[in-house]
Amino acid sequence: MDSNLRIGFIGAGNMAYGIAKGVLQSGDVPSSNVKVSAPSARNFGRFQELGVAVTHSNAELVSSCDLVFVAVKPHLITTILSEITDHVTRKHIIVSVAAGVTLATLQGLLPFDTVVLRLMPNLPCLVQQGALLFSRGTWARQEDGDLLRSLLQHCGLVEEGPEAWIDIHTGLSGSGVAFGAGQLLRDSGKHPAQLRSEVCTPGGTTIFGLHAMEQGGVRAATMTAVETATERAREMGRKSAPTATENRK
Known part of the structure; x- marks a missing residue:
């Protein structure tokens, strides 16, 4: 791996932090x-403890980095990519961790032939016990996937698969850890309610799955929860897809 590789994270939440640590x-x-x-500088402190530089400018970050993880909520993807698209070049590798946002949508919001990968990590990345699945976009080469896999090897199990698997992985491994996160609970020292709030984005896949669990018994609800979270992804x-061609270059 090139020791001069410069890596950026747009978004300073748990997923970005877990991946950065790994x-x-x-x-x-x-x-x-x-x-x-x-x-906001609210979450900058823990990154600074890792020796990582921080900024409020997404454009500055993209201009100074080679590989960029876009670790924001799905509803922000269009805004963020529209903000950085003029700064994305052929040298860049863009890795999205936004649940439900397809490669087609991502590529449609970025310059033509941008190297894009779609990644679905999960919260146990924080303790290097994650399950991560990624898919390559149209212009991403095998070596781009190999680079991503190498970077993420200390985050947990990393696999490449077809994009059709991503939403299923979101429901099973992404949201699924909230349905039984034993090691994370043990190692974090946090109250279960706090862990739940950290993975349950309002209107997201996990909260939909947990709601399904509350509808019935645990065994049946576990199956329904994964299915519901997958469908939510x-x-x-689908909601983000209509904007895919708006900013194509």
């Missing part, structure tokens, strides 16, 4: 080569 743990990428951007993707 990337830095490998020792292949120095903390001085990592930067995170967010509109697909629904979120």
